[in-house]
Amino acid sequence: MPRDASRWRPRTGRAASASRRGSGSMAEQGGPSGGRPEGRGRQRPSGPDRARGGARGPRRRSATAPSARTRRAEPTRFAAYTLLRGVADGAYANLELPAILRRHRLDGRDAAFATELGFGTIRWQGFYDAVIADAAGRPLTRIDPQVLDVLRLGAHQLLGMRVATHAAADQTVGLATVVAGAGAGGFVNAVMRRVSERDLEQWREAVVPPGGGAVSLGVRHSHPEWVVTALRASLLGHGRATAATVDAELEALLEADNDPPRVHLVARPGLSSVAELVAAADAEPSALSPLGVVLRGGDPGAVAAVREGRAAVQDEGSQLLAVALARAEVAPGAPARWLDLCAGPGGKAGVLGALAVEAGADLTAVEVSPHRAELVRRTLAALGRHADGLGRRIEVRTADGRELGEDEPEAYARVLVDAPCTGLGALRRRPEARWRRQPSDVAALAPLQRALLASALDAVAPGGVIGYATCSPHIAETRFVVSDVVKRRRDVEVVDARELFTDAAGRPVPGLGDGPYVQLWPHVHGTDAMFFALVRKLT
Numbered sequence: 001m002p003r004d005a006s007r008w009r010p011r012t013g014r015a016a017s018a019s020r021r022g023s024g025s026m027a028e029q030g031g032p033s034g035g036r037p038e039g040r041g042r043q044r045p046s047g048p049d050r051a052r053g054g055a056r057g058p059r060r061r062s063a064t065a066p067s068a069r070t071r072r073a074e075p076t077r078f079a080a081y082t083l084l085r086g087v088a089d090g091a092y093a094n095l096e097l098p099a100i101l102r103r104h105r106l107d108g109r110d111a112a113f114a115t116e117l118g119f120g121t122i123r124w125q126g127f128y129d130a131v132i133a134d135a136a137g138r139p140l141t142r143i144d145p146q147v148l149d150v151l152r153l154g155a156h157q158l159l160g161m162r163v164a165t166h167a168a169a170d171q172t173v174g175l176a177t178v179v180a181g182a183g184a185g186g187f188v189n190a191v192m193r194r195v196s197e198r199d200l201e202q203w204r205e206a207v208v209p210p211g212g213g214a215v216s217l218g219v220r221h222s223h224p225e226w227v228v229t230a231l232r233a234s235l236l237g238h239g240r241a242t243a244a245t246v247d248a249e250l251e252a253l254l255e256a257d258n259d260p261p262r263v264h265l266v267a268r269p270g271l272s273s274v275a276e277l278v279a280a281a282d283a284e285p286s287a288l289s290p291l292g293v294v295l296r297g298g299d300p301g302a303v304a305a306v307r308e309g310r311a312a313v314q315d316e317g318s319q320l321l322a323v324a325l326a327r328a329e330v331a332p333g334a335p336a337r338w339l340d341l342c343a344g345p346g347g348k349a350g351v352l353g354a355l356a357v358e359a360g361a362d363l364t365a366v367e368v369s370p371h372r373a374e375l376v377r378r379t380l381a382a383l384g385r386h387a388d389g390l391g392r393r394i395e396v397r398t399a400d401g402r403e404l405g406e407d408e409p410e411a412y413a414r415v416l417v418d419a420p421c422t423g424l425g426a427l428r429r430r431p432e433a434r435w436r437r438q439p440s441d442v443a444a445l446a447p448l449q450r451a452l453l454a455s456a457l458d459a460v461a462p463g464g465v466i467g468y469a470t471c472s473p474h475i476a477e478t479r480f481v482v483s484d485v486v487k488r489r490r491d492v493e494v495v496d497a498r499e500l501f502t503d504a505a506g507r508p509v510p511g512l513g514d515g516p517y518v519q520l521w522p523h524v525h526g527t528d529a530m531f532f533a534l535v536r537k538l539t
């Protein structure tokens with residue numbers, strides 16, 4: 001849910017699409033999967049004025065009687081609903097969405113609308129649930145889960161996307177009727193009317209508990225309370241904030257978590273280039289990553305270099321990490337072998353392997369899950385052919401990284417441990433993660449993270465380096481893991497990693513913390529909240 005309507009207005013023209021749908025054109029569709037979305041191809045006025053018109057001031061109630069509402073589900077809404085049900089059954093939204101869009105034959109603006117409706121609703125679920133409970137006058141446990149998902153989608157249209165009230169209400173009731181029957185339609189109609197009686201600010205005043213603590217921030221910014229508490233501790237623990245500044249930093253971070261990330265591409269060195277991507281896509285060079293571009297719009301899958309595995313969609317933070325490890329100083333005579341110990345699905349291995357080949361080294365990518373190892377093979381296929389041509393080797397192994405240190409001691413010059421973690425630093429990208437993760441996950445992952453790092457320390461040759469990374473800033477997954485493992489050994493030292501992080505113009509990246517570790521932040525760097533520690537094996 002944006003703070004103002006313009007937040008949602010995007011690089012892809014999605015606002016225009018939403019506004020068009022918000023016009024209330026109610027062309028009947030042929031059921032959930034039939035026909036095209038209403039308004040498609042019609043030229044209706046759209047844009048900021050129109051979007052704002054529905055946004056400011058009290059909303060007008062929809063005068064349509066329930067019996068006169070549509071009884072069909074419009075395809076973009078049905079697609080978003082299907083996504084929510086898939087997520088409720090355990091699916092990952094970002095993996096599920098492409099198939100849903102294909103099944104509903106949605107592309108362009110319609111796909112963008114369905115995506116924002118689905119992802120935005122999932123992100124803002126915590127806040128909308130508070131609104132719905134209030135508007136329905138009953139606890140959520142007394143609302144059928146399917147109907148609750150329909151209501152969440154309706155709430156996002158009203159409060160987060162500024163779809164006109166009558167269109168949002170009509171389509172939400174139609175969807176409810178299709179998925180849960182006419183009786184549900186009446187209930188949904190009543191709740192939507194109540195939701196539409198207040199605007200966003202009024203709902204905030206009504207449902208956000210006072211006090212500004214974790215509970216209050218959790219509802220306001222739609223994060224579980226334990227995540228708010230953990231992020232606060234992370235800001236303090238990494239030295240990003242002090243007691244005096246942490247409240248403002250935390251709010252900025254929580255807000256950034258709710259901003260859909262821009263799409264970045266990485267040009268794998270030797271296979272593609274920033275210039276190629278800028279010429280081939282609606283993109284501009286990244287200011288942060290020397291290997292990256294930022295898409296202004298369009299489908300990354302339409303870019304030839306991406307389709308061919310020479311470039312890929314990748315957060316700038318991940319790009320910087322791979323570059324940092326490749327840059328770190330290694331003692332002369334270290335083996336010409338690099339290792340990615342937790343490679344699936346292969347994003348960082350794609351960059352690290354390309355940099356290894358450039359440096360005259362081989363890459364071994366290890367992944368324990370056979371399915372994810374297969375994804376790594378696919379990701380690295382083009383790189384493998386490129387390496388073969390230069391007499392280098394890219395190898396993908398399905399294996400347990402915890403055993404590699406013992407199997408191949410002191411065999412590698414550079415090792416990346418991109419450890420399995422809670423992903424609390426990538427909440428922008430994985431909208432359901434905040435609701436699925438539990439505080440107990442942190443403790444459950446701790447032994448695995450420590451064992452993988454210990455194995456990496458064994459696998460690296462004297463004078464070689466290990467990069468330990470997570471896409472979580474949680475103190476227990478980052479600093480505690482590194483300090484715990486390193487303090488048990490006499491043959492390694494932690495090195496200040498900050499100087500390895502320079503932007504596309506070669507300038508030091510600001511705001512990395514007090515060292516020796518690096519912590520990136522969405523609200524500071526525009527990246528996922530990636531953590532990186534550099535450890536060197538003594539000679």
Ligand SMILES: C[S@@+](CC[C@H](N)C(=O)[O-])C[C@H]1O[C@@H](n2cnc3c(N)ncnc32)[C@H](O)[C@@H]1O
Pocket residue numbers: 318341342343344345346347348349366367368369372399400401402418419420421448
């Ligand atoms: C954070 S992800 C890595 C992301 C990857 N580096 C990328 O950039 O695409 C962590 C990966 O570690 C894998 N993993 C978990 N336990 C492992 C183990 N014991 N050995 C090797 N890989 C493991 C997980 O299956 C997961 O694919």
